[in-house]
Amino acid sequence: MPISPATAHHRQRLIEQLERFTTRDDSQVAVGRRLLDDHPDLPLHGFGIAHSMEPELGEPHHLLIVLVGEHNTHAITAWGSALGTEPVIDGARHTLTTVLDGIGIWATATIPEDDYDMNQAVFTPTIDDVSGTYRGLLVTWIGEDGDLLIVGHPPARDVLSAASYYYRNACGQRLRPYNGRDLADSIDRRWGRFVAYPTRTEWQLRDAAEDTPGAVPVTWMHAQEGDTQDLSSVVARCPSCQRPSRSLDYDPVEGHRVHMCPSPACRHRWPLSDSPASSLKEHA
Incomplete structure (x- = not known):
């Protein structure tokens, strides 16, 4: 691709930016000055x-990031050759x-989606592509709302069990239904294709029909539709019902934290300071 030499004004602007x-x-x-002096014809936005x-060990303490444009992979090749x-x-x-x-040089660019062979990027996920496994299920946290994605269409009880395990162990919370909803209503079974774009470690999941080449069954657990409840690090007995x-x-x-009895028939609340630690091994 054509590369325009940097003007004196552009060069000075980049140096002033770097000095700030x-x-x-x-x-x-x-x-930065050396890069501009030695390679004035190479693209450099900032x-x-x-x-x-x-x-x-052996890695530099300081890094200089060379900005060439989000999709300018040709510039990455040109800078690599020059250096x-x-x-x-x-x-x-x-x-x-x-x-x-002694200064680390780093630059990156990504081929645009329209110019990348997405069909060749389709893959079947393995344990290395997800957050973890639970009872043989491939499970990963996805999105910003705490949703879980499970590869396959397992029974609802296994989906709910995996969601409960994840929230207890990763988040220190219990997932509960609210407003009369059933947590099983938050389970959404679909088909989709896993696409290694821009990389396999940053894959995308795209909805697809069941007969689409490369499509696999996936199950969403829309956890944000449940009510999360924090869990204490200790087990205490309810002063009212002893559960x-x-x-x-x-x-x-008062607005401060309190224990709450998990029994729907009790729901008694009592201050944390009045809750001695327990040696119980089975948690409610």
Whole structure:
């Protein structure tokens, strides 16, 4: 692709931008100047900087990020050639990583979806592609609302069991129905295709008809439609009915945390300070 030389004004703007970023050490500025001086014909939209507090052995403490454009993979190749290294290609993402004068150089760009063979990127997920397994089910947390995705169409009881296990162990919460809903109503069975775009570790799931090549059965557990309840790290007995409980709630008047009896017939609340630790091994 054609590459336009940087104008003197553009070069000065990039240096001023970099100087504003670097307040402690001018070594990144020096490397930025060198890149502009040695390779004026290569595309460069801007700089970024990063620092590592505990870098791996042999890795630089300071990083200079070279911004070439979100989808300009040709620029990544050109910079790699100029700096004597080969970009790392992972799926649609091209990444340049090298070191110059003790400063790490990093740049990345991704092939646009329209220019990438999505059919070749379709894959069948394995345990390495999900958050974990539960009773043989491939389970992953997905989205920002706490939804769970399960590969396959397992029975509802297995879906609810997996959701309960996840919320208890990963979130320290109990998932409960509310407003008269049944948690099983939040189960949504579909078919979809897993697409390794931009990379397999950052895959996408796209709805598909059952007879679409590469489609696999998937089950969504829309957990945000349930009521999550925090769990205490200790088990205490309800002063009213003596049932063991880890359930926590907020006092609607005082606004502080309280224990809550899990029994629907009791629902007694009592202060945390009045809840001695228990050696019970079975949690409510």
